[in-house]
Amino acid sequence: MTSAEVAIERRGGTIVARLSGEVDMTNATRVREELLVSVPNDALALVIDLDGCRYLDSAAIEVVFDLARRLGRRRQGLRLVVPPTSPLRRVLTLTEVDSVAPIHETLDAALAQ
Amino acid sequence: MLRRRAHRYRDEVATRARQQAAVAELGQRALAGLELEELIEDAVQVVVRELGSDYVSVLELTGDGRGMHVRAGHGFPDGVLGGVLPATGEQLPGYALKSDGPVVIEDFASEARFGPSPLQHDLQIVSALAAPIGARGRRLGVLGVNSRTPHHYSRDDANFLQAIANVLGAASERARTDEVVRDSEARFRELADTTPALMWMTDSEGHVTFVNEGWLRFTGRTLEQELGATWAVGAHPDDLHDLLVHWRGASARRTEFRVEYRLLRHDGSERWVLAEGLPRYEDGEFVGYVGTATDIHERKLMEDALRESEASFRDLADTAPVMIWTTDERGLVTFVNEGWLRYTGTTLEEELGPSWSLGVHPEDAPGVISSWNEKLAARQPWELEYRLRSRSGDYRWIVDRGVPRYEAGRFSGYVGTAIDIHERKTVEARLREVYEREHTIAETLQRSLLPERLPRIDGLEIAARYLPAGRGAAVGGDWYDALERADGRIALVVGDVVGHGLRAAATMGQLRNAFRAYGLTEASPSQVMARVNRLVMSGEEEAMATVLYLVLDRETGEVTFASAGHPPPLVLTADGAHFLEGGRSVPVGAAEPGVFREATADLPPGASLLLYTDGLVERRDTPLEDRLDDLAEAAGQAEGGLEALCDSVLERVLGQRVPSDDVALLAVCPRAVASEAMRLSLPAEPESLSGLRRRLGRFLHAAGATEMEAYEITLTVCEAAGNAIEHAYGPGDASFEVEASFENGTLVAVVRDRGSWRERRGTHRGRGLQIIQGLMDDVEVSTESDGTVIRMRRRLAA
Numbered sequence: 001m002t003s004a005e006v007a008i009e010r011r012g013g014t015i016v017a018r019l020s021g022e023v024d025m026t027n028a029t030r031v032r033e034e035l036l037v038s039v040p041n042d043a044l045a046l047v048i049d050l051d052g053c054r055y056l057d058s059a060a061i062e063v064v065f066d067l068a069r070r071l072g073r074r075r076q077g078l079r080l081v082v083p084p085t086s087p088l089r090r091v092l093t094l095t096e097v098d099s100v101a102p103i104h105e106t107l108d109a110a111l112a113q
Numbered sequence: 114m115l116r117r118r119a120h121r122y123r124d125e126v127a128t129r130a131r132q133q134a135a136v137a138e139l140g141q142r143a144l145a146g147l148e149l150e151e152l153i154e155d156a157v158q159v160v161v162r163e164l165g166s167d168y169v170s171v172l173e174l175t176g177d178g179r180g181m182h183v184r185a186g187h188g189f190p191d192g193v194l195g196g197v198l199p200a201t202g203e204q205l206p207g208y209a210l211k212s213d214g215p216v217v218i219e220d221f222a223s224e225a226r227f228g229p230s231p232l233q234h235d236l237q238i239v240s241a242l243a244a245p246i247g248a249r250g251r252r253l254g255v256l257g258v259n260s261r262t263p264h265h266y267s268r269d270d271a272n273f274l275q276a277i278a279n280v281l282g283a284a285s286e287r288a289r290t291d292e293v294v295r296d297s298e299a300r301f302r303e304l305a306d307t308t309p310a311l312m313w314m315t316d317s318e319g320h321v322t323f324v325n326e327g328w329l330r331f332t333g334r335t336l337e338q339e340l341g342a343t344w345a346v347g348a349h350p351d352d353l354h355d356l357l358v359h360w361r362g363a364s365a366r367r368t369e370f371r372v373e374y375r376l377l378r379h380d381g382s383e384r385w386v387l388a389e390g391l392p393r394y395e396d397g398e399f400v401g402y403v404g405t406a407t408d409i410h411e412r413k414l415m416e417d418a419l420r421e422s423e424a425s426f427r428d429l430a431d432t433a434p435v436m437i438w439t440t441d442e443r444g445l446v447t448f449v450n451e452g453w454l455r456y457t458g459t460t461l462e463e464e465l466g467p468s469w470s471l472g473v474h475p476e477d478a479p480g481v482i483s484s485w486n487e488k489l490a491a492r493q494p495w496e497l498e499y500r501l502r503s504r505s506g507d508y509r510w511i512v513d514r515g516v517p518r519y520e521a522g523r524f525s526g527y528v529g530t531a532i533d534i535h536e537r538k539t540v541e542a543r544l545r546e547v548y549e550r551e552h553t554i555a556e557t558l559q560r561s562l563l564p565e566r567l568p569r570i571d572g573l574e575i576a577a578r579y580l581p582a583g584r585g586a587a588v589g590g591d592w593y594d595a596l597e598r599a600d601g602r603i604a605l606v607v608g609d610v611v612g613h614g615l616r617a618a619a620t621m622g623q624l625r626n627a628f629r630a631y632g633l634t635e636a637s638p639s640q641v642m643a644r645v646n647r648l649v650m651s652g653e654e655e656a657m658a659t660v661l662y663l664v665l666d667r668e669t670g671e672v673t674f675a676s677a678g679h680p681p682p683l684v685l686t687a688d689g690a691h692f693l694e695g696g697r698s699v700p701v702g703a704a705e706p707g708v709f710r711e712a713t714a715d716l717p718p719g720a721s722l723l724l725y726t727d728g729l730v731e732r733r734d735t736p737l738e739d740r741l742d743d744l745a746e747a748a749g750q751a752e753g754g755l756e757a758l759c760d761s762v763l764e765r766v767l768g769q770r771v772p773s774d775d776v777a778l779l780a781v782c783p784r785a786v787a788s789e790a791m792r793l794s795l796p797a798e799p800e801s802l803s804g805l806r807r808r809l810g811r812f813l814h815a816a817g818a819t820e821m822e823a824y825e826i827t828l829t830v831c832e833a834a835g836n837a838i839e840h841a842y843g844p845g846d847a848s849f850e851v852e853a854s855f856e857n858g859t860l861v862a863v864v865r866d867r868g869s870w871r872e873r874r875g876t877h878r879g880r881g882l883q884i885i886q887g888l889m890d891d892v893e894v895s896t897e898s899d900g901t902v903i904r905m906r907r908r909l910a911a
Contacts, residue, residue, distance in 0.1 A: 002803040003713060022806075025835055026799040055806065055824070058832055058881040087824035094887040095880050 002026045004053075006034045011111055013044035020052030023060035032063040036070065045077035047110045048101075056088055061095050068100035079103075079110045132273040133633055135159050139280050149288045153185045156256070156277050161187050164270055166258035168236065171246075171281070172198065172206050173254040181206050181254065183232075193232065204230045209243035209255045215271035215278075216243045220263055233259060240264040242271060244278035246285070253285050283626060311386070311406040313344045317399055319364055328406070333379020344404060349375035349383050360390070367392045367399050373413070376406060385413040400613075405537055409435075436531040438464075440515070442524055444489045453531070458504030474500035474508045485515075492517045492524055498534065509535040567595055572667045572784045573603060574721075576755035578763060580776040582728065590617030590658065591726045591777040592625050596632060603667060604632040604641075607679070607724040607779050608660035611700070620656040624649070624701070628662065638662045638675035642701065642709040646677075650705035657702035661724055667783035668793070669807025670716035675709050677701045680730060680741065683723040683748055684716060685758070690723075690749040692741065718811050721755060721782040723748055728774035729766055755780045790854035797838045797849050797866065802831050805851060812853060813860075817911050825888045826907055830862050832881040833903045837866035840901065859890075859908045867900035 004021035015038055023031050039046050046067070050056070068078045078101040082089050092103060104110035139152070139159055147155070153171050160169045168188040172181040180197040183189075200207040208227040209216045218241040221229050229238055238259040247253035256278040258266075311331050314323040324339045332339070332347045339346075348356050352374040363370035370390045375383040390404035436453040440446050449464045457464075457472050464471065469485055470478040477499035488495035495515045500508040515529035567575050577593055590610025598604055606628045610617045627645045635641045641662055649656050661682060663674035674682060674693065678700035681692040696712030716722065730740040747765035751758045758780050767776075791812045795801040806827050813823040830851060837849040849866040886892055891906040 022803070024799070024802050024831070025838075026802065055828070057802075057828060057835065058884055059835075061880055087821045090821070090825065091828060091884060091888070095883055 004031055006031060006038070008038040010043075013042075014047055014111060015039050015043045015045070016047045016049060016107065016111075018049045018052060020054075022055035023053070023063070024055065024057045025059040028057075028059040028063050031060070032066060035063070035067060039071065039076060041074065043076060045079060045113075046071060047079045047081060047107065049081040049107055049110075050086065050088060051081060051083055051107075053086075053088065056091065058095070061092070061097060064097050064101055072100075077113075079113060081105070081107050081110045129269050129273075132163050132269065132276075135163055136273065136276040136280065136633075139277060147284075149284055152284050153281060156281055157185050157187050160256070160258060160274065160277055163273060164242070164258050164266070166242075166264070167261050168238070168257075168259040170257045170259070171254065172257065174200065174210065174252060181210070184254070189232075189236075196232075198230045198232055202227065204228050205233065205241060205243055206230050206255050206257070209245055209257070210252050212245060214244070215275045217266050217271055218242070219265065237261055240266065242266040242274055244271070244275040246278045247282040248286070253282060256281065283622070286622075313339075313404050313406075314401060315344070315404075316401045319343060319360075319402075322401070331376070331378060331406075347377050349377060351375070356388075363390065364392075364402065373409065384408055385410045407532065407534070407537070409532065436511070438515075438529045438531075439518075440526040440529075442526050444469075444485070444527070447526065456503055456533070457501065472502040474502070476500075488515075489527075495527070495529075498538070501531075509533055510538040511535075573665075574755050574782040574784070576759050576780045578759045578776070578778040580728070580763065580767075580772055580778075582772050582775050590621035591728065591775040592621050593724070593777045593779040594625055594628060595779065595781070596629060598633060598636075598664070603665045603781070604628075605663045605665060605722075605724060605779060605781060606632070606660065607726055607777055608658050608701075609679070609726040609728075609775075609777075611657040611659070611702075616656075620658070624656075624658055624660070628660070632662070636664075637711065638664055638673050638696070639698075639709040639711040642675045642677055642698070642711075643707060646701045646707040646709070647705065649702040650707075655702070657700050659700045659727070663722070663724065665716070665722070665781065665783065666804055666807065669804045670718065670720070670783060670811055671713065671804070671807045672716055672722070673711055673713045675711040677707075677709065678703070680725070680727050680737075683725075683745060684714075685721040685723060685748055685751075686717050687719065690745040692745065715807060715810075716783065718815055719782075721758065721780055723758070723762070724779040726775065726777045728772045728776035729762075729778065731772075731774055755782055791852070793851045794848050795834075795851065797840075797847050799835075799838055801838070802834060805834055806831060809851075809853065816855060816860075816909075818860075818909055819911070822907070822909055826860060826862065829885050829888045829905060829907075830864060832884050833862075833864040833905065835881060836903070837864055837901070840866050858911075859906050862905045862907075864903045864905075865900060 002022050002024050004019060004023045004027055007018040007020070009016045009018070017035055017038055019031065019035075035046065035048065048064070064078070064080070071078050080092070080097070080101050080103045082092060082103050082105070084105050089103075092098065097103070102110075102113070104113070139156060157169050157171060160166070166188075169186055170183060170189070171185040173184040174180075175182050175197060179200055181200050183194050183196050183198065186194055198204075198206055200210060202208050202211060205216065205218065205227055218224050220239055221233070221241070222239075228234075229241075233241065236259065238261060240260045240263055241257060243255050243257040245252055245254075246256055256274060258274065311328040312323075312325040313321055313328060316322050321340050321342065321344050324336065324344070329336060329339065334347070343357075343360075345353060345356050345360060356372060356374045359370060359372045369392065370388075372388050373385060374388060376386045378384050385408070386406040387409045388404060388406045390402045392402055393400050435450075436456055437448075437450040438446060438453060439448040444467075446465050446468050449461065453464070454461060459472065469482055473481050481497060481499050484497055485495055494517065496512070497514075498510060498512045501511050501513075503509045510533070511531045512534050513529060513531040515527040518525055518528050567577055575595060577595075579591070579593070590608075590612065592606070592608055594604075594606045596604050606625070608621070608624060608628075610620045610624065612620075624645065627648050628641065631641045631644045635644060642660070645660075649658075659676075659678040659680075661674065661676050661679040663672055663682060665672050672682075672693070674696050676682075676697045678698070681694060681697075683690055683692055693712070693714050696710050698709040699707060701707070725744075730737065730744055735743075744762070744766055748758065748762050750765070751761035753761075759778055762778065763776070791808065793805065793808060795805060809827045809830060810823055813826060818826065830853070834849060834851060849864065852861075852863040852865075854861050885903075885905065889905040889907050893904040895902050895904070
């Protein structure tokens with residue numbers, strides 16, 4: 001069974017979503033909904049912290065692109081936190097996720113933007 | 114040919130799933146308390162529907178065990194139902210009754226073990242299938258299906274029929290047990306409520322768990338007001354302090370106690386009572402007190418009166434309803450009151466002088482004389498319970514007590530009182546009998562509910578132990594269970610019903626069935642837990658249990674578990690032992706709606722899982738954490754297979770100690786994964802992906818891939834598999850295959866499906882292809898006659 005958890009926290013104008021567990025085609029839609037409803041209109045940006053995330057497949061990556069599009073329309077930013085040692089890093093670069101959501105190594109760095 | 118075989122396999126799987134669902138449904142109905150009669154009818158209909166036989170019969174063993182009564186059936190001509198067939202082992206019904214499992218008859222003509230029953234003979238039955246109902250050694254009957262034309266009943270059909278028979282067996286057992294439980298509890302209440310004494314019972318903590326009618330009538334309070342806190346609440350404020358000191362002292366030492374105090378009666382008056390408490394020990398384990406209070410107000414008044422004046426004492430004594438006597442300084446009886454004479458039917462002349470053994474039961478007389486002489490010599494108070502012949506000639510228990518009295522500072526003899534305690538003594542003895550009886554029934558019930566043997570499951574080693582608490586102790590409600598779900602995962606349960614005795618054992622049976630039923634239909638452990646909780650909370654009787662429910666994917670080693678207040682499962686690897694944390698919630702039956710959490714973990718290759726109940730780690734003298742550490746250490750040191758592991762854990766943790774509570778232990782180990790190559794055939798559905806990831810992860814880890822390599826290869830193969838899943842366009846394409854192997858340090862992965870390759874279905878499929886090509890050294894897509902094959906290579910760094 002694939003399971004992922006989303007923990008939401010507000011840091012000033014920024015929403016921090018810690019995504020842990022695994023995301024694949026079975027739960028990508030649910031994760032997308034959870035992330036979407038966590039961002040109120042008055043928020044400036046969403047930071048998805050992938051430090052605790054063990055697996056993302058193409059469906060999950062598509063969620064990031066979709067979120068970037070939707071948030072962009074509302075003029076809200078999207079940034080990702082991926083530690084330098086994370087196995088996810090190469091895949092995210094390969095699929096050019098960083099073109100729509102800048103990738104930071106730490107949460108502090110992402111919040112400093 | 115291959116395809117046809119695949120079809121047949123699929124049909125079999127579908128049939129099996131349908132049959133299992135039918136069993137689960139019937140089990141649920143049984144659980145919901147459907148009347149046995151209706152349940153039997155339902156069972157017949159289910160069997161007719163699933164096996165489609167000409168005749169279905171439910172035979173019930175007659176009371177004398179010599180015949181089998183046709184209790185229900187389908188398809189039979191008029192007059193068959195209600196008839197009786199012989200139970201001889203030379204005919205199928207009698208043979209099946211004594212067999213360990215279902216009996217399959219391809220053709221009676223070639224059957225050498227037994228013949229058909231007269232009924233089967235008359236109906237010209239050719240093929241048949243019969244399953245015994247009820248536990249071995251306590252068979253209740255036989256469930257049978259019969260066909261007039263040759264019919265091959267498969268192994269699955271036989272297992273299905275046996276499962277239905279088991280539901281019927283469990284339901285009949287339960288129907289019987291319910292009666293016994295009701296009977297036993299009613300007896301206890303009746304006994305306690307008809308005794309003239311005031312009675313109370315406490316648990317080991319001293320909280321009141323029971324007071325009888327007599328007590329309530331006396332104090333005028335309600336049961337709710339009396340239960341809980343302490344039985345001493347009704348004491349006169351002036352006596353309360355001393356009483357509590359006395360009671361706490363005795364209960365800390367767990368000794369008998371006897372104390373006099375003033376108890377407030379419902380009308381506000383105070384009455385002197387003699388409170389006596391007996392610790393209840395069950396095989397060395399202290400389980401609480403049973404206590405009585407006897408009204409001794411009159412006796413107390415006598416003693417006070419005596420202190421004031423000898424003369425007024427005698428006047429009073431003769432009109433008092435108690436038995437009173439006095440002696441001189443040599444111990445010779447100088448006076449007995451009217452009450453004594455009325456009781457014994459003797460005359461004053463007979464009683465005066467050295468009359469100590471007069472009317473005393475011959476068995477008790479030596480004790481009476483020796484104890485009296487001893488106390489008299491030391492001029493100490495004397496007290497003894499013994500049997501005294503009453504006026505009617507019957508011996509009745511009395512408690513007799515004498516205190517030394519002094520006149521002008523000089524010892525002048527004893528004054529004594531006696532009261533009849535016969536009822537109380539008898540009740541005590543009968544209570545003990547009831548306890549013992551209840552224990553025996555509970556133990557039998559519990560045995561009958563544990564699986565006689567664990568199911569054999571491919572790809573999984575399994576071992577279990579059940580260690581009852583010491584003899585004489587109340588039976589606990591522990592159980593374990595293992596079953597194979599339709600999706601191929603294994604559900605494991607270990608639980609412990611709070612409380613002891615009959616009710617706990619009966620609750621355990623219901624919970625075990627509930628977990629079986631929900632475990633087959635619900636995928637998520639927290640959901641199973643929530644549904645069982647709802648069932649328990651909706652029940653009339655209060656029940657609570659700690660349960661560990663765990664689902665294991667033996668292919669991938671993935672475990673998902675929920676712990677309802679239960680100690681954590683233990684994982685054993687070559688490096689040692691550790692507990693699986695998380696997934697913890699409150700016990701089942703504690704709250705509704707209950708919120709149940711679950712947690713997931715990966716079992717490393719070769720690891721074993723150990724589930725247990727807290728009897729294994731329960732010891733009052735050590736904190737739980739230390740005991741868990743001891744368990745982990747003991748399990749970590751064990752060597753050999755699972756059977757040896759169980760023995761070794763029990764021996765190291767318990768030593769020579771007889772457990773004070775029941776202990777259930779369940780150990781499982783998925784068979785090790787091959788490291789040179791793997792091959793899987795999985796259903797073409799998204800839910801297969803997580804299993805594929807675990808299995809691949811384990812394979813790559815065993816082959817020495819780095820974490821990064823393992824992740825990238827797993828992701829790539831899963832992307833290819835995701836493609837295969839999206840290609841599937843009909844039931845015929847409902848599976849895909851994955852192979853992985855190594856060629857000179859290069860991983861070769863092949864994903865094969867039966868659809869045609871479609872590129873770019875949606876943007877994320879496009880990204881999928883991007884990932885596949887970006888992360889693999891070499892990718893080859895070929896379309897073969899019956900599907901698409903993606904072949905991928907990646908060289909490993911090491």
